[in-house]
Amino acid sequence: MDYVKSDSGKQKQNRTFRLVILLLVLVFSTTLGILHQHPLGFKPAGVDAFCPFGGIESAFSLVTTGRMLSRIAWSSFTLLGAVLLLAVLFRRSFCGNLCPLGTLQELFGILGKKIFGRRWELSSGIDRAARYLKYAVLAVFVSLSWILGTLVIRPYDPWAAYHHITSVDLLSEFSVGFGILLLSFIGSIFLERVFCKYLCPMGAFLGLVNRIGRFRVKRNDETCIHCKKCDKACPVNIEVSSVAQVQSSECIVCNECVNACPVKDTLYIGTRKKAKIGAGSVVLVSIVLFAAVVAVASYTGGFEWKQKTIVETTTETGFFNPDEIRGSDTFRNVSEITGIDKKLFLKEFELSEEEFELPIKDAAHREGSEWETENVREFVKKQLGLE
Ligand code: SF4
Ligand code: SF4
Structure with a gap:
């Protein structure tokens, strides 16, 4: 079949760049967690103060009493603001290009593909129903946190468990969260990003505000050769090859589909007003914007790095x-x-x-x-x- 080929070197470069940024964020976040448990002169704040979901859990308390929930800090709200700012441009770019829990699952997904040479999918009926679970998780934990005034999710939170992996509290206070973390890793070997797809309340929240995002993946049906490589590359099982543009709130803006398409300019990232951006630039803009918000907040006192007594x-x-x-x-x-x-x-x-x-x-x-x-x-x- 005759077609103009995509620049596969550039696509590989984009994929590598994204993976490098994901790994850097993961290493940085892991280091904060280890230093929190075993301080070397500097003790960073706890995991809840570095999680944007804490801003959602604490919003009601802040508005009604002027106080944040215990363990939450201004940094949680700053991160939530940064995630939403990204969402205005690139929807769930936080999930696909920054979130370290997503990275860990993705690494297990890569391992699974290396071992088995394929990935599995749930039957479409079960998959569709299971995707709603994360919205239930969001509703339950946010409403309970708002009503009870505590971080109800903490013992069940796999990310909090990950940050306590070297702590003596792991198998007591975080045993359930640790179990969910292990299941997410094992599940991701077979199903890719299994926690993101079915359970993550932050992903559910970003799915709800998905519509505010300007850029999305678009497909040119005239040049598409229907090879379905985009479908195979998508970690959240979106059938990119059957839509004119990806509207799904499940899309985590990883742009793996764009980087897999063999036909030049057939899959691209654009707005309604025909502005376009490359897959590598989405990652770059996301990390720069995110870091800029954190830097400004750190300078102006809106980001607490250090654990307070x-x-x-x-x-x-x-x-x-x-x-x-x-x-x-x-x-x-x-x-x-x-x-x-x-x-x-x-x-x-x-x-x-x-x-x-x-x-x-x-x-x-x-x-x-x-x-x-x-x-x-x-x-x-x-x-x-x-x-
Ligand atoms: S549709 Fe494309 S950008 Fe969205 S999650 Fe799937 S591969 Fe990533
Ligand atoms: S990768 Fe997807 S969009 Fe690109 S040619 Fe194949 S089916 Fe079409």
């Missing part, structure tokens, strides 16, 4: 919230900010003078200890008459 949080907000007590706070921190006598802590948690100066979780995980940080929060609430 309960003393710093209370001094800043002028409000003491016992749920903000972290395992990384020392008993001295808590005693100072609450005014609860040191002797009461020593007696209640059977602490030595030395343990009083240690992070709570270090004392909690000594041999024979039968309490957790949560017990310290409850003790403080009881002592302050907050129960």
